[in-house]
Amino acid sequence: MFVRRIAVIGTGYVGLTTGACLASLGHEVVCADVDIQKIARLRHGDVPILEPGLTELVTEGLAAGRLKFVVGARNAIAPTELSDEPVEVVFLCVPTPMGTGGAADLTAVETVAREIRDLLPSGCVVVNKSTVPVGTAARTKQLLGRRDIAVVSNPEFLREGSAVHDFLNPDRIVVGCDQQDAAERVAALYSRLGAPTLLTDAASSEMVKYAANCFLAMKLSYVNAMAELCERLGANVHEVTEGMGYDRRIGQAFLKPGPGWGGSCLPKDTHALMQICDAAGLEFPLLKASLETNERQSGRMVDKIRTAVGGSLRGKRVGLLGLTFKAGTDDLRDSPALTVAEGLRAEGAELTAFDPGCPAAVPGLTDGIVVTDDPMAVAKDADAITVLTEWPEFRALDWPAMTKLAANPTVVDTRNLLDPAVLRRAGFSWVGVGRR
Ligand code: UGA
Secondary structure (H helix, E strand, O other): OOOOEEEEEOOOHHHHHHHHHHHHOOOEEEEEEOOHHHHHHHHOOOOOOOOOOHHHHHHHHHHHOOEEEEEOHHHHHOOOOOOOOOOOEEEEOOOOOEOHHHOEOOHHHHHHHHHHOOOOOOOOEEEEOOOOOOOHHHHHHHHHOOOOOEEEEOOOOOOOOOHHHHHHOOOOEEEEOOOHHHHHHHHHHOHHHOOOEEEEOHHHHHHHHHHHHHHHHHHHHHHHHHHHHHHHHOOOHHHHHHHHHOOOOOOOOOOOOOOOOOOOOHHHHHHHHHHHHHHOOOOOHHHHHHHHHHHHHHHHHHHHHHHHOOOOOOOOEEEEEOOOOOOOOOOOOOOHHHHHHHHHHHOOOEEEEEOOOOOOOOOOOOOOEEEEOOHHHHHOOOOEEEEOOOOHHHHHOOHHHHHHHOOOOEEEEOOOOOOHHHHHHHOOEEEOOOOO
8 A cells, every 4th residue: 555645634533533543444644633732732632523443543643643733734844853854735624614604615625725725745645534515526626727636525424432443344435536636546556445336527526525424414303203103103113213214215214203303514504505406506405305304303392391291381390311312422512412402491391401421501402401430410300301412321211210209200201211010110101203
């Protein structure tokens, strides 16, 4: 394998995982970020996000001298004490948040492109890893204004909470460029992983990411709608999805109903694809229905909790188990748990929450919720307890002790996480999703 000198711009979930994993594959990697404090922490191996295996890889990379952290994109391109070889591949891993009307905001990509364009050594390849609208590779090439620099699309498919595992065991590598040699050069970075590799044009590669994430969102909305139907007809969604999932064309993964899908990717990408469709003059009713079904799902959870406390949430104490958008992460962005909490609060409920990934209040996100690091405090005088995130440790809570603390021992389990029989033995009534 050729060792490449790589710069990674942006040290969020994607950038940091990409940098640390590429270093673990033997490449020389310099990661850059504008956040001076974050870089200072990373230089000491202090990883600011909860991501299994990432701290170990960062520590290893630093110790082996294959991983370095610098402030500012320009410093990642310039020769470093790590190596005076010119940088060969530059990964753009900067945020592309939801902008006006749901379109992806490309300001960060454009700023970095302008910042580095005069510094890039001739023949170097710029890789867009952020999720960006179709046409961004072409636009980045234009912004760079350099005929000698190829721009490649190489979307990432990492899930938060298993990002390192997903990077090192990918289902596929997708690389798109209108210059075959540049695409091959980027694909070769991953050759040790032995994954199926799709080499395609830039526009198709950019579209793969939206097509995949929106399909996943649609799959979940379908399951959530199916769960509602199961409730009405007395079927059990768990059995139904298991039966569906044995069909290899469907598969068992991504079939769990919940309080709605969230996080920093699926909602953003679904809204962005809606915008892309609008701009292309195309209606995509399936996509619209997926979003509407998702909005309805959090409301359905509020309905269940209202019913569990006797018909009105005003002045009722509701204990929340989980705040993050899924288990195994500390990320609260676009968390369905917070959407449900907001719905409860709007009807006058008093909320106390426990989440293993969020031990204290986060201003601007958890306002109006008492965040505790003691799960028992969630049960204290509660009129209902609701599971909003599927942290496995909730199964091992001392449910008999919680029954004694609660004012009304009832659990609304929006993730179907707990064993209803265990809960009933402990003295709780249990309500799930898609089950009688
Ligand atoms: C998602 C995709 O799964 C990744 O492939 C993609 O790379 C990533 O977005 C991205 O674009 O960067 P992520 O946002 O980390 O990954 O989270 P997921 O594991 O996909 O979960 C998304 C939401 O769906 C969560 O709220 C989760 O609780 C929910 N979900 C997931 C369910 O309700 N049921 C399931 O069966 C699975």
